[in-house]
Amino acid sequence: MSLRRRLVELSLLRLDIDRWAVIYLVMTVIYAALSPGVFLSPWKLAAVHAGIGLAVWFVPPWLRGRRHWAPRLLGEIYLPMLFPLFYAELEHLGLIFFAFEDSLDPALIALEEAIFGFQPALEWSRIWPWPWFHELMEFAYFSYYFLSLIFIGLIFRSRDLPADERWGAVRAYVRDLGATMLICYTLYSVLPAWGPKYFRAGYIEVDGWIFTRIMLHIHENGALLGAAFPSSHVAASFIPWWHVWQRFPRHRWWMTTIFVLLCMSTVYCRYHYVVDVAAGLGLAALVILLGHALGTSARDRLARPFRRARGYLEKKAPRSGDRGAS
Secondary structure (H helix, E strand, O other), X not given: OXXXXXXXXXXXXXXXXXXXXXXXXXXXXXHHHHOOOOOOOHHHHHHHHHHHHHHHHHHHHHHHOOOOHHHHHHHHHHHHHHHHHHHHXXXXXXXXXXXXXXXXXXXXXXXXXXXXXXXXXXXXXXXXXXXXXXXXXHHHHHHHHOHXXXXXXXXXXXXXXXXXXXXXXXXXXXXXXXXXXXXXXXXXXXXXXXXXXXXXXXXXXXXXXXXXXXXXXXXXXXXXXXXXXXOHHHHHHHHHHHHHHHHOHHHHHHHHHHHHHHHHHHHHOOOOOHHHXXXXXXXXXXXXXXXXXXXXXXXXXXXXXXXXXXXXXXXXXXXXXXXXXX
């Protein structure tokens, strides 16, 4: 097989989410070039991003063309595996446009006080100082880390979803999740907000047990200042909730329960302001609407006019019975 033919086949398997990931990688290198002193090794960052960009451009399309399900699945879900790297880089990217002390928190606090007359993130835990409720909230917040795995598992274990629709369901899900997170990371670079836990309020005073300790450990060792608005926890969790709601009606009740508790936990545990939650919901809803309209690749958009034309012609075509009656 010629190299040209291989490249054409790869281009047919390349999705828009691959292009968006490469654009994000290029954008963040440009950010670093605007303020080279922020990164200790901006050229190293450029080299790493170039390598990842080339891999994203060629490897996932190649994996999607494999017959075995394992490499094909990896080609579909690779992007969320890059999120920890993108998140870690925000520690530096968030300093390019704003100084460390400058953030949106005063404006967000003023907006909340104008709406509610107080800060819900501060007052809620004071009104309900119950360890059992705090533990429930921390569990709900932690559920963010496994909701995607649950949804992927539901797709491949479901008897209600035809086998030929499963890969399309995975692809649509990763498209919405990937776009949501890439937008969040981009916004965190230009609109930094610490959130109530770090800006002014401090850790919640209410004690808890297992998940309280787990989340405390996570935030003491991996928390990032400047990634609060909009809430990626809410935005990214909206995606599996919506796709479960659309495809698996029998699982709506427990997914909705977890999602509602997760949204509550972001405020009760002082991870986010209420306006962060609202912004996360709005962002996820917008991404889903646009994702449904655009599809997963340019081929989807090019095929629509032909599908519409074919449907129009089929409607207009005379039936055999009509011809016989004339």
